[in-house]
Amino acid sequence: MGAAFGSDLSFRTSRLRCGSVNSLFRRYAGGIVGVHSRLAGFRDLSPGERRAIAAKSAGLDPGALDVLDPAAGLTLDQADHMIENVVGVLGVPVGVATNFSVNGSDVLVPMATEEPSVVAAASNAARIARIHGGFATTCSAPIMQAQVQVLGAADPHAARLRLLEARGELAELANTQDPRLVEFGGGVRDITVRLVPSGEDVYVVLHLVVDVRDAMGANAVNTMAEAVATRVGEIAGGRTLLRILTNKADLRLARARAVFDAEALGGSRVVRDIVHAAALAEADPYRAATHNKGIMNGVTAVVLATGNDTRAVEAGAHSHAIAPDGRYTSLSHFERDAEGNLSGSLELPMPVGLVGGATKVHPVARAAVRLLGVRTASELAGIVAAVGLAQNLAALRALATEGIQRGHMSLHARNVAVTAGASPEEIPTVVARMLTAKAVRADRAEQILAELRAGAGAAEGD
Numbered sequence: 042m043g044a045a046f047g048s049d050l051s052f053r054t055s056r057l058r059c060g061s062v063n064s065l066f067r068r069y070a071g072g073i074v075g076v077h078s079r080l081a082g083f084r085d086l087s088p089g090e091r092r093a094i095a096a097k098s099a100g101l102d103p104g105a106l107d108v109l110d111p112a113a114g115l116t117l118d119q120a121d122h123m124i125e126n127v128v129g130v131l132g133v134p135v136g137v138a139t140n141f142s143v144n145g146s147d148v149l150v151p152m153a154t155e156e157p158s159v160v161a162a163a164s165n166a167a168r169i170a171r172i173h174g175g176f177a178t179t180c181s182a183p184i185m186q187a188q189v190q191v192l193g194a195a196d197p198h199a200a201r202l203r204l205l206e207a208r209g210e211l212a213e214l215a216n217t218q219d220p221r222l223v224e225f226g227g228g229v230r231d232i233t234v235r236l237v238p239s240g241e242d243v244y245v246v247l248h249l250v251v252d253v254r255d256a257m258g259a260n261a262v263n264t265m266a267e268a269v270a271t272r273v274g275e276i277a278g279g280r281t282l283l284r285i286l287t288n289k290a291d292l293r294l295a296r297a298r299a300v301f302d303a304e305a306l307g308g309s310r311v312v313r314d315i316v317h318a319a320a321l322a323e324a325d326p327y328r329a330a331t332h333n334k335g336i337m338n339g340v341t342a343v344v345l346a347t348g349n350d351t352r353a354v355e356a357g358a359h360s361h362a363i364a365p366d367g368r369y370t371s372l373s374h375f376e377r378d379a380e381g382n383l384s385g386s387l388e389l390p391m392p393v394g395l396v397g398g399a400t401k402v403h404p405v406a407r408a409a410v411r412l413l414g415v416r417t418a419s420e421l422a423g424i425v426a427a428v429g430l431a432q433n434l435a436a437l438r439a440l441a442t443e444g445i446q447r448g449h450m451s452l453h454a455r456n457v458a459v460t461a462g463a464s465p466e467e468i469p470t471v472v473a474r475m476l477t478a479k480a481v482r483a484d485r486a487e488q489i490l491a492e493l494r495a496g497a498g499a500a501e502g503d
Contacts, residue, residue: 078147136160140167142175151409152342162435173300178423184292187262191245194279215265227254257394288356295391297426314441322371339432348399348406357390387430391422461486
């Protein structure tokens with residue numbers, strides 16, 4: 042256990058390249074081909090055609106993504122084995138973001154979201170980032186923590202030291218719960234103990250610091266916490282209560298950076314205004330909440346598509362946005378570089394995995410992972426961070442230029458037209474008229490439909 046408990050805590054400062062050389066290539070039709078994420082005219086195709094093109098571009102078998110068709114996706118029987126009291130399944134649109142280059146590798150990114158403009162915005166931002174090499178990402182080691190809470194210790198400070206003295210014993214006990222994880226190079230890396238004063242008690246809180254490899258890790262660290270709890274209570278001289286992971290995954294960070302070309306963004310003034318908009322998010326928690334929501338539009342869409350825990354990722358991200366002074370602030374940062382281009386960076390916890398949970402059970406999640414071509418959880422984490430940064434840049438650019446509503450409402454107008462009862466043939470006309478009138482509303486769509494149909498009826502009468 043000695044190597045696990047180095048005083049420098051080397052895992053905290055280790056940085057992993059989140060991309061993999063293996064991600065550059067896929068097997069297709071018996072040969073090795075590069076992945077291509079620049080797909081001209083992709084949005085003009087039908088969903089089936091897009092699936093076929095995406096599969097071919099990712100080097101997958103032609104039918105590899107057919108499971109994304111609702112008719113072939115998650116069955117009621119499969120859903121019944123995933124959660125309790127199943128009565129049905131909820132469909133969420135899955136799109137593919139194009140143009141992404143991450144650590145020198147092209148990648149097609151599956152995104153599950155109900156919000157219009159998210160996939161298009163991420164793809165457009167990725168296209169601008171490609172001009173200067175795309176996104177560079179790094180990740181810290183896949184470290185998760187579990188907490189064991191001790192109540193009623195007569196001597197909390199001494200109890201803390203006794204627990205630290207027993208780190209080797211407790212780590213060994215924890216590791217016996219998951220020999221496969223240890224076999225793959227994971228397991229307990231450290232044990233820390235904190236004293237947390239409250240109105241009820243001074244709690245002694247032990248943290249198991251665990252390398253979970255390619256898992257999200259909740260089940261692994263929870264099992265370990267349960268296993269050591271009794272012994273922790275004996276050593277501390279108190280009663281243990283909570284034994285569960287923390288979603289403040291601040292030792293499992295993903296970072297992404299990119300340079301966005303000034304000319305492609307719209308010029309130096311746009312760059313300057315984006316920097317000002319980002320600065321407000323850093324200084325003002327009211328703006329930061331919406332700013333970070335924009336980041337999570339991209340992050341959550343990829344996390345959901347790959348069957349990972351969106352709530353855990355969101356909780357960790359927002360807790361990471363708390364500055365040392367207790368103020369809620371931006372997760373990202375934007376600044377002008379020496380050439381006048383826009384440099385963007387993002388850091389956030391990213392507890393995602395490729396083994397266990399819905400990632401292995403849900404057929405659409407499995408297909409999404411195949412499309413990404415990732416081999417490790419760290420690769421996935423880096424791509425998610427890159428998408429979050431792209432989404433953030435796209436929103437800031439819209440805010441700094443035409444305003445957020447123009448692009449968003451042009452896509453939202455289609456939903457309004459469908460809700461009003463427009464047929465596929467009527468949708469383009471209804472959308473165009475609503476946008477021309479700058480009135481994207483259900484009542485306006487219904488009025489336009491009535492006029493169209495009245496006109497069509499009159500023409501038939503003639």
